Amino acid sequence: MLKTTKQMRKDMRKIREEDLIVCNKCGSEEVSEKVWIDSNSFVLIDGHQYSRVLDITSDDSYWCDACGVETTPLHIEEYRKGGK
Numbered sequence: 001m002l003k004t005t006k007q008m009r010k011d012m013r014k015i016r017e018e019d020l021i022v023c024n025k026c027g028s029e030e031v032s033e034k035v036w037i038d039s040n041s042f043v044l045i046d047g048h049q050y051s052r053v054l055d056i057t058s059d060d061s062y063w064c065d066a067c068g069v070e071t072t073p074l075h076i077e078e079y080r081k082g083g084k
Protein backbone atom coordinates (compact mmCIF):
# COMPACT_ATOMS: atom_id res chain seq x y z
CA MET A 1 0.00 0.00 0.00
CA LEU A 2 1.15 3.44 -0.97
CA LYS A 3 1.77 6.07 1.66
CA THR A 4 0.97 9.68 0.80
CA THR A 5 4.03 11.85 0.83
CA LYS A 6 4.30 15.57 1.37
CA GLN A 7 5.04 15.92 -2.37
CA MET A 8 1.91 13.94 -3.34
CA ARG A 9 -0.30 16.14 -1.21
CA LYS A 10 1.34 19.22 -2.71
CA ASP A 11 0.80 17.89 -6.26
CA MET A 12 -2.88 17.12 -5.57
CA ARG A 13 -3.50 20.75 -4.71
CA LYS A 14 -2.05 21.78 -8.09
CA ILE A 15 -4.82 20.10 -10.08
CA ARG A 16 -6.91 22.96 -11.37
CA GLU A 17 -9.89 23.37 -13.64
CA GLU A 18 -7.61 24.37 -16.54
CA ASP A 19 -6.11 20.87 -16.45
CA LEU A 20 -9.37 19.03 -17.06
CA ILE A 21 -10.39 17.09 -20.11
CA VAL A 22 -14.09 17.05 -20.91
CA CYS A 23 -16.51 15.25 -23.22
CA ASN A 24 -16.43 16.77 -26.71
CA LYS A 25 -20.22 16.46 -27.01
CA CYS A 26 -21.60 17.71 -23.68
CA GLY A 27 -18.61 19.25 -21.90
CA SER A 28 -18.99 17.01 -18.85
CA GLU A 29 -15.98 16.29 -16.65
CA GLU A 30 -17.33 12.78 -16.01
CA VAL A 31 -14.99 11.19 -18.54
CA SER A 32 -13.22 7.90 -17.87
CA GLU A 33 -10.66 5.78 -19.66
CA LYS A 34 -9.24 2.29 -19.29
CA VAL A 35 -5.78 2.04 -17.75
CA TRP A 36 -3.50 -0.47 -16.11
CA ILE A 37 -2.88 0.31 -12.44
CA ASP A 38 -0.44 -1.04 -9.90
CA SER A 39 -2.76 -3.28 -7.84
CA ASN A 40 -0.75 -2.82 -4.68
CA SER A 41 -0.20 0.87 -4.93
CA PHE A 42 -3.22 2.82 -3.76
CA VAL A 43 -4.50 5.28 -1.23
CA LEU A 44 -8.05 5.84 -0.04
CA ILE A 45 -9.23 9.41 0.17
CA ASP A 46 -12.81 10.08 1.26
CA GLY A 47 -13.71 6.50 0.38
CA HIS A 48 -12.32 6.70 -3.16
CA GLN A 49 -9.36 4.65 -4.31
CA TYR A 50 -6.48 6.43 -6.03
CA SER A 51 -3.90 4.21 -7.72
CA ARG A 52 -0.63 4.61 -9.59
CA VAL A 53 -1.26 4.37 -13.32
CA LEU A 54 1.27 2.16 -15.08
CA ASP A 55 0.06 2.40 -18.65
CA ILE A 56 -2.92 3.21 -20.80
CA THR A 57 -4.65 0.30 -22.53
CA SER A 58 -4.27 -0.20 -26.25
CA ASP A 59 -7.93 0.29 -27.17
CA ASP A 60 -7.67 4.01 -26.36
CA SER A 61 -11.38 4.47 -25.66
CA TYR A 62 -13.02 7.04 -23.43
CA TRP A 63 -16.45 6.98 -21.86
CA CYS A 64 -18.71 9.90 -20.93
CA ASP A 65 -20.94 9.10 -17.94
CA ALA A 66 -23.18 12.06 -18.70
CA CYS A 67 -23.86 11.05 -22.35
CA GLY A 68 -23.65 7.31 -21.64
CA VAL A 69 -21.57 6.75 -24.79
CA GLU A 70 -17.96 6.54 -25.92
CA THR A 71 -16.46 9.96 -26.40
CA THR A 72 -13.39 11.72 -27.70
CA PRO A 73 -12.38 14.05 -24.91
CA LEU A 74 -11.01 17.53 -25.37
CA HIS A 75 -8.96 19.75 -23.14
CA ILE A 76 -11.40 22.11 -21.40
CA GLU A 77 -9.91 25.17 -23.17
CA GLU A 78 -10.42 23.58 -26.61
CA TYR A 79 -14.02 22.77 -25.70
CA ARG A 80 -14.69 26.37 -24.63
CA LYS A 81 -13.30 27.62 -27.96
CA GLY A 82 -15.90 25.45 -29.70
CA GLY A 83 -13.51 22.75 -30.91
CA LYS A 84 -14.90 19.35 -31.89
Ligand SMILES: [Zn+2]
Pocket residue numbers: 023024025026027028064065066067068071
Ligand atom coordinates in the same frame (compact mmCIF):
# COMPACT_ATOMS: atom_id res chain seq x y z
ZN1 LIG B 1 -20.81 13.74 -22.73
